Amino acid sequence: MKKMSYILPALALLGLPAYADNTHDHMAGMVMGATKAQAVTHKGQGTVNKLDVLAGTVNLTHDPIKSLGWSGMTMDFKVKNKATLDKIKPGTKVDFEVTKEADGTFVITRIIPAK
Numbered sequence: 001m002k003k004m005s006y007i008l009p010a011l012a013l014l015g016l017p018a019y020a021d022n023t024h025d026h027m028a029g030m031v032m033g034a035t036k037a038q039a040v041t042h043k044g045q046g047t048v049n050k051l052d053v054l055a056g057t058v059n060l061t062h063d064p065i066k067s068l069g070w071s072g073m074t075m076d077f078k079v080k081n082k083a084t085l086d087k088i089k090p091g092t093k094v095d096f097e098v099t100k101e102a103d104g105t106f107v108i109t110r111i112i113p114a115k
């Protein structure tokens with residue numbers, strides 16, 4: 001049974017994605033084409049479900065974001081500047097801008113109540 005100890009780890013390696021996104025499959029292809037130096041801003045619209053001003057996080061249901069290839073969904077974001085959450089509360093419809101950080105996470109750089 002010695003061979004088994006080689007085969008199993010090898011299979012596990014093959015099955016691993018290049019990086020893991022534990023919440024959203026639709027982000028999995030996004031890293032490939034991205035240029036490191038450029039902070040590309042993507043605009044989105046959505047509705048806030050909940051927020052944590054102290055932690056600087058917001059959960060929102062966003063519409064499809066074509067520039068990212070995202071379909072509409074509900075997800076958590078970090079916000080760059082917690083003060084931008086001042087005018088936001090659960091149920092607020094928002095326009096927002098999001099950029100991808102060097103570590104692959106998506107961070108909201110601007111979020112304002114939708115007109």
Ligand SMILES: [Cu+2]
Nearest residue numbers: 024070073075
């Ligand atoms: Cu999403």
